[in-house]
Structure formats: C-alpha cells, structure tokens
Amino acid sequence: MAEAKNAWFSKYFTDNTYDEMFTADLDVKGDWNKLLENFKDIGVDGLTQRQNDINWLLEENGVTYNVYNDPNGLNRPWNLNVVPFLLDYKEWQLIEKGLKQRADILDRVLKDIYGDRKLIKEGIVPHEVIYSHRGFLRQCDKIHYKIDRHLLLYAADLARGSDGRMWVVNDRSQAPSGMGYALENRSTANRVFSDVFADMNIKRLSEFFKEFNELLIEASPEKIENPNIVILTPGSHNETYFEHAYLASFLGYPLVQGNDLVVRDGLLYMKSLKGLKRVHVVLRRVDDVFADPLELREDSHLGVAGLLDVVRRQNVAVVNPIGSGILENPGLIPFMPAICQFFLKEELNLPQIASWWCGQEKERNFVLENLNKLVIKPIDRTNREHIHFGELLSAKELEALRIEIEKKPYHFVAQEHISFSTTPNYSKGNFEPRNMVARTFAIAGKMGYNVMPGGLVRVAPERDNIRVSNQRGGTSKDFWIIGNSKTDEQPSFNWNRKSAVSVSGLDDLPSLTAENLYWAGRYVGRTLVNARFLRMVLKQINAPEAHAQQNITNGKLEVLLKAVTQITGTFPGFMKSDTTQLSSDQILDELTAVLLDRNRVGSLANTMSMFNNSYYSIRNLWSSDMWRVFENIQKIWRNLEIEKNLTVTKLIRALNQLITRLIAFMGLIEESIMVDQGLLLYFIGLQLEQGMLTITKCRALLVIKQSSQTEYEILESLLSSHESLNIYRYSYRSYIRIEPVISLLLMDLHYPRSLAFHLGRLQKDIARLPHSKKSDVFMNYEKFVFEAFSSLRLASSEALANSNTDGLLREELDNLLEKLSDLLFKTSQSISNTYFNHTYKQSQLVDQNFPI
Incomplete structure (x- = not known):
C-alpha cells in the first residue's frame, strides 16, 4: 500500500x-x-x-x-469523479440520527410559524428573524393539512467541522434538489465499478426511493388507491431540469409546467388532450413565491393561479408546502439549540456552524469586531444576495459591509469560517485533495423520518478552492455508506405497488407536453427536408460545370437558389437579386448563412435550435438510445459551427452525417413512446410539416415552366432532394417528365413520401384525437384536411402538368398548391387552438410586492 x-x-x-x-x-x-x-x-x-x-x-x-x-x-x-466519497456505517448512524432529529425540529418550526407562533411569543426566536425573511408568506398563515407532518422532504448540506464531526451547513426545504443526481451518480458508478461494488458492503438506495414513492401516494388529501401525482417544473432552462425529467421518468409521473395546470371550483386539474384531469399531489420544483401568481408574485409564469386556495381547501397536497422556504433561513441557526430544547427537551445531535445573528447587540458587536474573520450571510437569499468572506475583502469593502450591517442588523448572520475537510479527487493520474460538501435527504414516513443512505457529494473545482458550488464548476461524487455486512439490492419491479395498476394515455398527457411533441414532429420534419434540399443544391454548385465559370449562368442553379429562399423562408435571400450576377463566393456565403446563422429565421440553425428546445422540454419521454443519437446530432452541428475554413465539400459531408442521424432519431421515436401516450401528436406534426414543405418545393420548382433541358434538370434535382429519384426510375423507367413527377410526388396514395400519402395519414391520425372521437361531426381541423385530401384526389395530373396559354405558368397546379397550403395552415391553427391554448391567465386584485 x-x-x-x-x-x-x-x-x-x-x-x-x-x-x-x-x-x-x-x-x-x-x-x-x-x-x-x-x-x-x-x-x-x-x-x-x-x-x-x-x-x-x-x-x-x-x-x-x-x-x-x-x-x-x-x-x-454533469461531472462525476471516479473516486467516491466513503463513510463508515457507524459514523453514518450518528449522522442519520441527527438528520432525523433536525427534520423533526424543522417540521415543528414550520407548523409553529404558520400556526400558534409560540417560538416568537415565548421569546425563543426574535420576530425579526421570521418576519424580515421573504420566505415567510402571510398568505400561508393558519393553513391546515390532512397530513401529520408538513415538512415531507428535507435536505441538509453537511461538512466536516473542526472537531472532526459532520456539521450542518445549510438547510433545504422548499424544493431540495439533488436526489435525481445522486441516483444517476449511483447508477453510473455501479456500471463502471461493478467489480468494486461486489467487493464492498455499500448501502443501496432502492428502498429509499420506494419509500419516497409511498410518501407521494400517502400525501394525497383523498386517500384513494391511485392518486394523480405530477411533478411541477419551472421549465427546461432551470438549472436542475435534467433531474426533474429524470425523476419524472424514473417515478412514472407526468412532468408539468404551470400552464399545464388550472384551478376550477377549488380543485386542481391538469390540462390534457382529453380535457381536465384532477390532480391530487404536486411534487414541486418551483420556489414558493412563484407558485401562485394570484396570491403571491403576480409576474410569475411558473406557477398556477389559485393553487394556494386549493391547498387551503385541503384538495391538493404540495410537496413541500408553499411557505416552507422560511426554513432556509441561516438566521434560525443560532437559535436551533434553544428550539430543540423547547420542542424536544434534548440537545442537538448534529453540531452546526457557530453563528451570530446581528439583530442582537452583543452578537452584533462581536461580529463587527471580527468582521475580517467571519463569513457574513444575509438571512434571506431569495434575491441571490452575496455571501461575504471577511478574509477576502479589502478594507474599503469591509467598511461598506460594516455600514450595511449597522443599517439593517436584523438582515445579517455571521458564521465561523471553517475549513471544509478534503476528500481525494482523481485528476491526471494523481489524487488531489478537494474541499467537499455532502447533501443528504430525509423524507417523512409513518414512523418518523427516513434518510437516504448516501446522497450527493460536491467538491470544489480546483485544489485549494474553498467554494463548493455547481454553478462555479464543482464536481460530484458518489456517496458510499460502507456497512459491516453485504446488503442485497431490493427488487425494483414491485416498489410502485399502487400507481402501477393504471395505464397512462392521452388523458395523462399534459397539454404543454402534447404541444412540444407536436412541434418536435414539425421541427424534425422541417430540419430533415431542408437539410436534404440544401445538400442537393450544394452538390449542384460543387458539380464540375459549376466550377468551370466564375459567375453562375446555369438556369437550373438560378431556379434552385431562389427555391432555397422560398423553402426555408429566409427572405430576401436569393430573391433580392439576379443570381446570374452573383459570384461563387457570394452564393456560398448566402448558403452558409442559411445553414448556420442562428439569428436568421428559417435557417437550418434556427430550426435546429427550436427543435432542441422542444426536445429538451419532453426529454423525460425519450429513451437513452434517442438521447445518444440526439447528442451525436449536436456534436455534428457544434463541429460544423466551429469549423473555420468552410468549403462546399465540408458542408455536404456535415449534412450527410446530420441527415443520417436525423433518420435514426425519427426511427427511435416510435420505440420510445406509445401512440396513445403522445406519439400521435408527433406523427401529426411530422406529417403536416412534410406535407407543407412538399407543397412549397413543388410551387418553387414546378409552377413556372422552363426550357426542356432546364426543366429536366430541375425535375431530377427535385426528385433527388425528395429521395425519390430511384423510385421514379424504377416505377416509370422513362425520361423524367413533369406529369409522372406530379403523379408520384403529389398524388400517389401508396408512396410514403407523396403529399397524398401524408394527407391520408393525417386524416387517420387526427381522427384519433380526443375531440374528434367525441362527436360524429367533423372538427374544423378534420374539415380542412378532408377538403385538402379531396381536392388533391379530384385533380388530374395531366391537367396540372399543362401550362396556360402563354406557356409560362402551370396555373392549375399553382392554384391547387396554393389552396392546399392554405388548408394545411388552417389545420395547424385549428389543432393549436383546440389543444394547445395556454393563454388563460388570472391576475391579482391587489398587487403583491415580492422584489426580484
């Protein structure tokens, strides 16, 4: 050794x-x-x-x-270091006992603050500590719950103190994060270190998550066998959104945003495609003041208007209760020993950082005399106020802080500056000591609190860095509690004993999730069609005849370039000038912008960005294989964006890779989710987008009649971009002509890439939507698709191929395509208005002042 x-x-x-x-x-x-x-x-x-x-x-x-x-x-x-953090089970038992006690105390504090407020009346806690904290919500006063414990989920940040014991650094009670990351860390470490796991007696996490699921079920105010439980997230841009999606997928509960929920007659409902569905339990990841814009912050778009009233009526359980943010108050820490004596008549089992609340004269004088040695915190960090490390401040900064403390002494608490213990971190072939903080979790059970045997360990990003923070680039570790005997993993197939009996369907699909599925289908279809068309145009530019001259005079290329602008919608683009006067460099610059300019509406980069947003918002639905393909798509795109010496060949190569991955991605979607669980919406979006783009391509390339040679080349290019050239040759075995091309791409009911096939599939899919099945009368979107399909079926390919009297325009084709385009646009609007209307908004009668 x-x-x-x-x-x-x-x-x-x-x-x-x-x-x-x-x-x-x-x-x-x-x-x-x-x-x-x-x-x-x-x-x-x-x-x-x-x-x-x-x-x-x-x-x-x-x-x-x-x-x-x-x-x-x-x-x-996310970063996970190969070296785990180890703790002996004997020491862990002492920590576990202390965590259970602390969770019990804080539960009693929460009840008292919004109840009798004996802590204030008996002089245990100064009233300024409570009332000057923005986490104290007067709207939550005297709310009664049907559950014995109000603090159902608690997290504590622990660090090793100067006496060698684990100390409590922070309490987390609003919406504690980290459980999902801890589970993912364990899953990853288990796969990489299966041999080490077999050799060491590591306590498992499965029983804790089984108990957590039981907690959510038992929290329902109506003791029914299968309550409807949702996870409320602020959205895909939240810092821990991965965890929200991960837990939703792991537990099998819908992941919803504020607009997915609505209050009616004192009850909380989830807006699904089939209508409103009662919600009994909300596991929230939205902070207190954002939870209800009707009674709390009126500018919040993250919560649900009227939610607090439903809680007040005891018709929904929110985990943790709104208002529990008051416990995330370092001003309470100096008074915790007295609070413990008051409630439990015993000493604190877990030590905590020595703290001084500046609202008391003696303590304030001590703090001001030792300002350069202490850590100064505002008791309320809901506005993300800074923590001040006295030893790092200049004389000027110390004086400014002194003035601020003297101005609002009740707003500050000072804590001893302890040196966190270090733990080994593997880096570049060596072990380095890194400061560490461990977050552990406790949940309310029938016999008290249950503690996760482990948790989430974070270490500083660099050696000698005292700040341990994910936002500052910290690294995580798996947390191993090492027992004396081997622990068998509990079987996971039966831990969800109650909710597993139900089968989810469209009525379990939140409306925002449905909308994102619909737009994911549209964006992936748009990305694929546009990428194929741009690849085809780049190949034409890269052809030998195009290199033989400085200026492009080929009639085919002129039509194709203008079609790029029409199909992508990147106006004015090639439509603003005579393309025959553009140099090869000018053409490549415009095509590169159409590909890579994220800020240009209609560009491939812009479409990819919108597709990514839709995907991230519903990532809890996708399989791991889909994520891998999606990440490959992102890598291809990132490499293309950072490429400094772009050439036509490099662009074509990148588009080839992108198209291949997109096709794989589209294939995997059908394996990830059932049709009646939301895939139907993806199919509708995909068919609608492909149909609309087929119409746009045909209008751009077929309506204006060209010379025979140019028309032949354009038809060949169109078939190539549509991946239909080989099918055409095999089916018709003839010179490429306009009429069979129209017949194949627009009217062939049996060809999956034809417009008729898209419309036929669209008719069948929208007929399965909930409102379609409720009535024998067509919904508007059904009428529009039916009219479009009928108009196309009644048309004649021969008549569509004919030009008007002057021989320049295929007027009948243009009129039909224009009509079909308008009908599909109306279809999209009707579907959105019927199923994705999130504009309902409630506002306060009286403004509430919650500064950002």
Missing part, C-alpha cells in the same frame, strides 16, 4: 486540518484502504479509463446541469 500511496499521493498532502481518507498519523482509514487496494489492482491506466467511461456514460445519458449565462452553452455536462 505504501508504494501506491507514494505513487498517487506524492503531491497530495497540504496544511488542511482534516482529510477524509487519512488519519491524523497519515494512515489510510480502513474502508478507504480497501478501496485503494481495489484501485491498485485497477492501476493508473485503468482508473483513467474508468473516468473516461464515466464521462462517456454521463454524456450518453444526457446528464446536464444548466448554468446561467455560461458562455459554453446552457446545458453543461
């Missing part, structure tokens, strides 16, 4: 007072020693490879953490 220690820890030791792996005599602790023995067998190269495997798995599974204003993009990959 000494040899491995010397090799891996030669640069490890620092002046830190406590390291999790080593004793005071620099001996490796027992459980860590066993882990290092396993690592020794794996070797440096093996550990590096396993870290690479972890990175690959997280990327393949799309595990992200959203960082606001990150120049590298919104969805930052």
Whole structure:
C-alpha cells in the first residue's frame, strides 16, 4: 500500500486540518484502504479509463446541469469523479440520527410559524428573524393539512467541522434538489465499478426511493388507491431540469409546467388532450413565491393561479408546502439549540456552524469586531444576495459591509469560517485533495423520518478552492455508506405497488407536453427536408460545370437558389437579386448563412435550435438510445459551427452525417413512446410539416415552366432532394417528365413520401384525437384536411402538368398548391387552438410586492 500511496499521493498532502481518507498519523482509514487496494489492482491506466467511461456514460445519458449565462452553452455536462466519497456505517448512524432529529425540529418550526407562533411569543426566536425573511408568506398563515407532518422532504448540506464531526451547513426545504443526481451518480458508478461494488458492503438506495414513492401516494388529501401525482417544473432552462425529467421518468409521473395546470371550483386539474384531469399531489420544483401568481408574485409564469386556495381547501397536497422556504433561513441557526430544547427537551445531535445573528447587540458587536474573520450571510437569499468572506475583502469593502450591517442588523448572520475537510479527487493520474460538501435527504414516513443512505457529494473545482458550488464548476461524487455486512439490492419491479395498476394515455398527457411533441414532429420534419434540399443544391454548385465559370449562368442553379429562399423562408435571400450576377463566393456565403446563422429565421440553425428546445422540454419521454443519437446530432452541428475554413465539400459531408442521424432519431421515436401516450401528436406534426414543405418545393420548382433541358434538370434535382429519384426510375423507367413527377410526388396514395400519402395519414391520425372521437361531426381541423385530401384526389395530373396559354405558368397546379397550403395552415391553427391554448391567465386584485 505504501508504494501506491507514494505513487498517487506524492503531491497530495497540504496544511488542511482534516482529510477524509487519512488519519491524523497519515494512515489510510480502513474502508478507504480497501478501496485503494481495489484501485491498485485497477492501476493508473485503468482508473483513467474508468473516468473516461464515466464521462462517456454521463454524456450518453444526457446528464446536464444548466448554468446561467455560461458562455459554453446552457446545458453543461454533469461531472462525476471516479473516486467516491466513503463513510463508515457507524459514523453514518450518528449522522442519520441527527438528520432525523433536525427534520423533526424543522417540521415543528414550520407548523409553529404558520400556526400558534409560540417560538416568537415565548421569546425563543426574535420576530425579526421570521418576519424580515421573504420566505415567510402571510398568505400561508393558519393553513391546515390532512397530513401529520408538513415538512415531507428535507435536505441538509453537511461538512466536516473542526472537531472532526459532520456539521450542518445549510438547510433545504422548499424544493431540495439533488436526489435525481445522486441516483444517476449511483447508477453510473455501479456500471463502471461493478467489480468494486461486489467487493464492498455499500448501502443501496432502492428502498429509499420506494419509500419516497409511498410518501407521494400517502400525501394525497383523498386517500384513494391511485392518486394523480405530477411533478411541477419551472421549465427546461432551470438549472436542475435534467433531474426533474429524470425523476419524472424514473417515478412514472407526468412532468408539468404551470400552464399545464388550472384551478376550477377549488380543485386542481391538469390540462390534457382529453380535457381536465384532477390532480391530487404536486411534487414541486418551483420556489414558493412563484407558485401562485394570484396570491403571491403576480409576474410569475411558473406557477398556477389559485393553487394556494386549493391547498387551503385541503384538495391538493404540495410537496413541500408553499411557505416552507422560511426554513432556509441561516438566521434560525443560532437559535436551533434553544428550539430543540423547547420542542424536544434534548440537545442537538448534529453540531452546526457557530453563528451570530446581528439583530442582537452583543452578537452584533462581536461580529463587527471580527468582521475580517467571519463569513457574513444575509438571512434571506431569495434575491441571490452575496455571501461575504471577511478574509477576502479589502478594507474599503469591509467598511461598506460594516455600514450595511449597522443599517439593517436584523438582515445579517455571521458564521465561523471553517475549513471544509478534503476528500481525494482523481485528476491526471494523481489524487488531489478537494474541499467537499455532502447533501443528504430525509423524507417523512409513518414512523418518523427516513434518510437516504448516501446522497450527493460536491467538491470544489480546483485544489485549494474553498467554494463548493455547481454553478462555479464543482464536481460530484458518489456517496458510499460502507456497512459491516453485504446488503442485497431490493427488487425494483414491485416498489410502485399502487400507481402501477393504471395505464397512462392521452388523458395523462399534459397539454404543454402534447404541444412540444407536436412541434418536435414539425421541427424534425422541417430540419430533415431542408437539410436534404440544401445538400442537393450544394452538390449542384460543387458539380464540375459549376466550377468551370466564375459567375453562375446555369438556369437550373438560378431556379434552385431562389427555391432555397422560398423553402426555408429566409427572405430576401436569393430573391433580392439576379443570381446570374452573383459570384461563387457570394452564393456560398448566402448558403452558409442559411445553414448556420442562428439569428436568421428559417435557417437550418434556427430550426435546429427550436427543435432542441422542444426536445429538451419532453426529454423525460425519450429513451437513452434517442438521447445518444440526439447528442451525436449536436456534436455534428457544434463541429460544423466551429469549423473555420468552410468549403462546399465540408458542408455536404456535415449534412450527410446530420441527415443520417436525423433518420435514426425519427426511427427511435416510435420505440420510445406509445401512440396513445403522445406519439400521435408527433406523427401529426411530422406529417403536416412534410406535407407543407412538399407543397412549397413543388410551387418553387414546378409552377413556372422552363426550357426542356432546364426543366429536366430541375425535375431530377427535385426528385433527388425528395429521395425519390430511384423510385421514379424504377416505377416509370422513362425520361423524367413533369406529369409522372406530379403523379408520384403529389398524388400517389401508396408512396410514403407523396403529399397524398401524408394527407391520408393525417386524416387517420387526427381522427384519433380526443375531440374528434367525441362527436360524429367533423372538427374544423378534420374539415380542412378532408377538403385538402379531396381536392388533391379530384385533380388530374395531366391537367396540372399543362401550362396556360402563354406557356409560362402551370396555373392549375399553382392554384391547387396554393389552396392546399392554405388548408394545411388552417389545420395547424385549428389543432393549436383546440389543444394547445395556454393563454388563460388570472391576475391579482391587489398587487403583491415580492422584489426580484
């Protein structure tokens, strides 16, 4: 072991007072020693490879953490270090006991704050600590619940204190995050270290999540066997959105946003395609003041108007209750020993950071005298106020802080600056000490609180960095509780004993999810069709005859370039000038912009961005294979965007890769979700978009009659962009002519790429929508599609191919295509108005002042 220690820890030791792996005599602790023995067998190269495997798995599974204003993009990959964090079960039992006690105390505090307020009346807690905190919501006063415990889910941030014990650093009670990431970390580590798992007695997480699911079911105010449970998310741009989607997928509950829910007659409903569906339990990831724009922040678009009234009537359970943010108050920490004595008549089991509330004269004087040695926090960080590390402040900054404290002393609490313990982090073939914080979770059970045997460990991004924060680039670790005996994993097939009996369908599909499925179909169809057309045009430009001259004078290319603008909608584009006067460089510049300019409406990049937004919003529905293909698409696109020396050949190669991945993605969609669970909406969007783009292509290329040679080349290009050239040749075995092309692309009922096939499929799919099945009378969208299909079926390919008297325009074809385009546009509007209308808004009678 000494040899491995010397090799891996030669640069490890620092002046830190406590390291999790080593004793005071620099001996490796027992459980860590066993882990290092396993690592020794794996070797440096093996550990590096396993870290690479972890990175690959997280990327393949799309595990992200959203960082606001990150120049590298919104969805930052989640980081998990190959070295786990270990804790002996005996020590964990003491921590677990303390967490249960603390959760119990805070539950009592929450009840008291919105109930009798004995803590204030008895002088245990100064009233300013409560009333000056924006987490105290007067609208929640005296609300009664049908459950014994109000704090159903609690999280504590722990760090090793100067006495070698784990101390509580922060309490989390509104919507504690991290459970999903902890589960994903365990899943990933288990796959990469299956051999190590078999050798060590690691406590499993499955029983905790079974109990968590039971908690949600039992929380229902109406004790029914199968309550409707939803997970309320702020949306795909929230920093922990991956976790929201992950838990929704893992637990099998709908992931909803505020606009998916509505209050009617004192009850909460989810808007689904079939209408309103009663909701009994909401697991919320939306902060308190944003939860109800009717009674709380009126500018919130994240919550549900009237939600608080439904809670007040005891018709829905919200986990955790609205108003529980008051517990995330460091001003309470100095008074926790007295609170514990008041409620439980006992001492705190878990120590906490020494804290001084500045609203008391003696404590304030101490803080002001030692300002440069302490950590100063506002008791209320709902506005993301800064934490001040006194030792890092200049004399001018210290004086400014002193003035601020003296101005509003009740607003600040000072804490002892402790040096977090360090834990090993594997980096570039060596182990480095990193400051760490562990987040652990407790949930209310029938016999008290149950604690997750592990949790989420975060370490600082760099050595000697004292700030441990995901927003600042921190790294996570799997949290292993090591027992004395081997623990068998609980079977997972029966843990969801109650809700598993129901089969979800369209009535379980939130309206926003349905809308995103619909637009995901439209955007993926638009991306594929436009990418194929642009690839075809680039191939024409790259042809030998195009290189033979500086200016493009070929009639075919002129028509195709103008068609690029018409099909993509990137006006004015090639429509603003005579393309015969454009140089090859000018043409390539415009085509590159049509491909890569994200800010240009209609560009391929713009369409890809909208497709990505739709996809992220419903990622809880997709399979892991779909995510992998999606990530491959993103890589192709990112590589294309950063390419400095773009050429036609490079663009064609990238489009080839993109098209192939898109086709694979579209194939996998059908394997991820059942038709009646939402895939129907994707199909409708896809068929509608492909039909509309087929019409646009034909209008751009077929309506104006060209010379015989140019027309032949345009028809060939159209068939090529439609992936129909081989089908045409096989079917007709003749010179390419306008009439059979119209017949194949527009009117052939048996050809899956034809407009008639799209309209026929669209008729069948929209007939399965809920409102369509309710009545024998056609809905408007059904009428429009029926009229479009009938008009196309009644048309004659021969008449459509004929030009008017002057021989320049196929007027009958143009009129038909214009009519069909208008009908499909009306179809889209009718579907949106019927199923995706989220404009209903309630507002407050009296403004509430909740500053941002």
